[in-house]
Amino acid sequence: MVFSRFERPYEDNPAPRHALSVENVSLRFGGVKALSDVSLDVQPREIFAIIGPNGAGKTSLLNCICGLYHPQEGRILYGDVNLVQTPPHRLAHLGIARAFQNIELFTHMTVQDNLMLGRHIHMKKNILDALLYWGRGQREEIEHRRFVEHVIDLLEIQHIRKQLVGSLAYGLQKRVELGRALCINPGLILLDEPMAGMNVEEKKDIVRYVLDINEEWGVTIVLIEHDMGVVMDISDRVAVLDFGILIGLGTPDEVRNNPTVIQAYLGEEGG
Amino acid sequence: MPSQSGIYHEDYASDMQLRPTTMQRIRQIAIVAAVLLMPFILGSNELRIVNQVLIAAVGAVGLNILTGYTGQISLGQGAFLAIGAYGCGLMMAFFNVPWPIALLLGASITAIIGGFFGLPSLRLKGLYLAVATLSAQVIVEWVIKRWDPIDGELDGRTTDALNIPSNLLVNWQWVDANRWLATVGIVILIGAVLWVTWRLQSNFQRDRFMAYRYLLYVVVGLIVVFLSGLIVILQTPMLSLQDVFTEDWRLNGNEYAFYCFAMPVTILVIMAATNLFRTHIGRAFIAIRDQDIAAEVMGVNIFRYKVLSFMVSSFIVGLAGGMLALHSTAISFERFTIEVSIEYLAMIIIGGLGSVSGSVYGAAFIVILPELLRTLGRTIAGTDPASLSQFNRILPFAQQGVFGAAILITLIVESGGIRKIWQNTKDYFRLWPFEY
Ligand SMILES: Nc1ncnc2c1ncn2[C@@H]1O[C@H](COP(=O)(O)OP(=O)(O)OP(=O)(O)O)[C@@H](O)[C@H]1O
Numbered sequence: 164m165v166f167s168r169f170e171r172p173y174e175d176n177p178a179p180r181h182a183l184s185v186e187n188v189s190l191r192f193g194g195v196k197a198l199s200d201v202s203l204d205v206q207p208r209e210i211f212a213i214i215g216p217n218g219a220g221k222t223s224l225l226n227c228i229c230g231l232y233h234p235q236e237g238r239i240l241y242g243d244v245n246l247v248q249t250p251p252h253r254l255a256h257l258g259i260a261r262a263f264q265n266i267e268l269f270t271h272m273t274v275q276d277n278l279m280l281g282r283h284i285h286m287k288k289n290i291l292d293a294l295l296y297w298g299r300g301q302r303e304e305i306e307h308r309r310f311v312e313h314v315i316d317l318l319e320i321q322h323i324r325k326q327l328v329g330s331l332a333y334g335l336q337k338r339v340e341l342g343r344a345l346c347i348n349p350g351l352i353l354l355d356e357p358m359a360g361m362n363v364e365e366k367k368d369i370v371r372y373v374l375d376i377n378e379e380w381g382v383t384i385v386l387i388e389h390d391m392g393v394v395m396d397i398s399d400r401v402a403v404l405d406f407g408i409l410i411g412l413g414t415p416d417e418v419r420n421n422p423t424v425i426q427a428y429l430g431e432e433g434g
Numbered sequence: 435m436p437s438q439s440g441i442y443h444e445d446y447a448s449d450m451q452l453r454p455t456t457m458q459r460i461r462q463i464a465i466v467a468a469v470l471l472m473p474f475i476l477g478s479n480e481l482r483i484v485n486q487v488l489i490a491a492v493g494a495v496g497l498n499i500l501t502g503y504t505g506q507i508s509l510g511q512g513a514f515l516a517i518g519a520y521g522c523g524l525m526m527a528f529f530n531v532p533w534p535i536a537l538l539l540g541a542s543i544t545a546i547i548g549g550f551f552g553l554p555s556l557r558l559k560g561l562y563l564a565v566a567t568l569s570a571q572v573i574v575e576w577v578i579k580r581w582d583p584i585d586g587e588l589d590g591r592t593t594d595a596l597n598i599p600s601n602l603l604v605n606w607q608w609v610d611a612n613r614w615l616a617t618v619g620i621v622i623l624i625g626a627v628l629w630v631t632w633r634l635q636s637n638f639q640r641d642r643f644m645a646y647r648y649l650l651y652v653v654v655g656l657i658v659v660f661l662s663g664l665i666v667i668l669q670t671p672m673l674s675l676q677d678v679f680t681e682d683w684r685l686n687g688n689e690y691a692f693y694c695f696a697m698p699v700t701i702l703v704i705m706a707a708t709n710l711f712r713t714h715i716g717r718a719f720i721a722i723r724d725q726d727i728a729a730e731v732m733g734v735n736i737f738r739y740k741v742l743s744f745m746v747s748s749f750i751v752g753l754a755g756g757m758l759a760l761h762s763t764a765i766s767f768e769r770f771t772i773e774v775s776i777e778y779l780a781m782i783i784i785g786g787l788g789s790v791s792g793s794v795y796g797a798a799f800i801v802i803l804p805e806l807l808r809t810l811g812r813t814i815a816g817t818d819p820a821s822l823s824q825f826n827r828i829l830p831f832a833q834q835g836v837f838g839a840a841i842l843i844t845l846i847v848e849s850g851g852i853r854k855i856w857q858n859t860k861d862y863f864r865l866w867p868f869e870y
């Protein structure tokens with residue numbers, strides 16, 4: 164079977180795409196209010212950016228969505244599932260994938276194995292099949308290897324397939340992390356600063372992949388990014404956080420002209 | 435396993451084979467040859483050490499799955515070995531269960547109890563979990579010492595040691611009931627073992643020719659071993675099978691018989707462990723070790739896989755315990771103390787954490803080293819009784835010292851262990867004389 168480079172692969176049912184709605188979420192760490200009464204919604208197939216200065220609570224919000232942090236108030240709905248009560252390992256089953264800000268790859272595995280781990284939830288064979296590695300168990304590995312190869316082609320990382328992730332350059336690691344999330348074949352993907360620390364060329368590549376994933380695979384994208392140029396360019400809508408408070412929400416143009424946002428950003432630059 | 439450059443795979447099945455290079459195939463054949471020839475080259479005494487290495491290798495592979503691959507430090511290795519050994523021993527001693535079944539039952543019990551001691555891993559990590567596994571050590575030791583029914587007898591006195599009945603490699607009593615049925619059964623059994631071995635060797639999947647040749651090696655090899663073994667050991671020409679597997683073929687008396695049992699078991703365990711880490715279950719174990727939060731977000735139910743790792747690991751360790759019991763005339767708790775747990779940790783550290791082959795190297799190193807020191811010391815001490823007694827006094831300290839030094843050197847020089855050193859050496863020579 165041959166796929167065009169961008170086509171979403173086959174067989175595997177793509178996860179259903181739901182709207183994500185964050186409703187009045189508040190999160191406190193002792194005295195620190197990381198999020199105060201944040202409400203926003205992400206529509207299916209949208210590219211939704213979250214911006215804000217350092218420490219604004221962007222990562223914390225993603226962690227709440229993933230079930231890693233438990234907000235004291237509010238709820239987060241994906242379709243009709245409340246993610247606040249969902250353990251993290253159920254996320255991938257719902258079709259939600261995540262790439263982390265500070266790379267959290269499996270450093271002692273090869274690139275290929277890291278991506279194969281993204282296929283974990285789709286693999287059903289039991290421990291006996293695994294020990295024998297024959298018949299069902301082996302066929303399953305090969306099937307999923309095909310999906311992984313597809314992602315490898317999409318992200319143009321063929322040349323590093325068999326390398327240990329720990330030995331790769333930072334930019335490539337970021338790309339592998341994106342690939343691992345893609346291997347879940349998600350309906351919604353959460354990207355935490357996927358272009359941080361990259362040069363212009365590398366950023367361009369990532370932007371292209373993100374757009375491909377969104378347009379060709381139809382994946383909803385939630386993107387945290389500091390590069391305003393990129394954000395304003397590719398996002399459908401933008402949310403602005405500052406000190407855990409949502410100070411702006413709308414299309415890039417609306418946000419750009421929002422006085423509170425301008426105030427916050429100018430204030431930061433001034434101080 | 436990194437494949438060599440210049441080799442192109444046409445499909446994923448071929449790319450996912452285990453040993454793609456000719457060199458590695460040659461090495462594999464060399465290993466098969468060594469395995470088959472060992473009993474003839476080595477005397478009974480050396481073969482006893484080889485058998486101890488095999489038992490330790492199985493135990494080390496088991497521990498490495500849990501500690502090296504899944505990253506859960508266990509100090510309960512001794513206890514799990516004990517459960518396997520006592521489980522197997524009790525089945526045979528009190529319920530007359532045939533040894534192969536007793537062995538598997540013992541291992542299964544160990545797996546269940548091991549899974550139970552894995553439950554704290556829900557909340558505990560690292561050293562805290564290690565201390566929790568230590569409780570297995572304490573509890574099992576206490577049970578073995580206090581529980582009367584499992585005491586044994588020595589010269590009419592009860593002891594804490596459990597006597598293990600002698601087991602024949604092939605017990606004709608199980609077979610005698612219906613000779614013809616039994617013959618068919620044995621043929622099927624041998625066929626099944628060969629078949630499973632072959633399937634486990636799935637690297638030959640694509641290459642039928644190689645597969646048949648490999649099978650031929652195994653079959654011819656087995657026939658050669660058995661026939662020449664019979665001739666050499668019994669020094670009689672041809673005998674019927676039943677005459678061969680007599681009293682002399684006790685697993686705990688005849689090192690040759692034990693080797694015939696232990697070597698295939700070890701090979702199966704090594705293959706199964708290797709296969710495990712080619713699949714999603716093995717990858718989940720490694721993922722938990724490397725980045726548990728990321729693994730969880732990728733959909734790995736961490737708790738479930740930790741407990742599974744405990745169970746798989748304990749099953750294999752229990753198998754090693756059972757082998758230990760079959761190798762002995764009696765077992766007692768001294769052989770399963772906390773020192774044993776530490777010794778096994780040393781094996782996998784020296785051999786290489788997270789490596790199946792490393793576990794085997796480490797086991798060989800830790801078992802053979804003290805014996806080597808003993809032999810060396812004896813040679814130096816000569817026959818003079820004064821220096822001999824002095825030697826006997828020094829020996830334990832020398833053994834401990836070298837043991838500790840080996841761990842230190844591994845940790846300082848190459849934390850990847852023997853396996854990594856071997857890999858580096860190979861890389862060096864492959865590129866030699868050019869360094870890049
Ligand atoms: N686990 C935690 N324990 C205590 N405080 C935390 C924790 N995680 C985040 N915080 C606090 O919450 C606030 C928001 O942090 P967060 O990481 O969400 O910011 P961010 O917007 O992602 O910043 P950056 O742009 O630097 O990534 C910060 O003040 C941070 O110190």
Ligand SMILES: [Mg+2]
Pocket residue numbers: 221222223264355
């Ligand atoms: Mg952040």
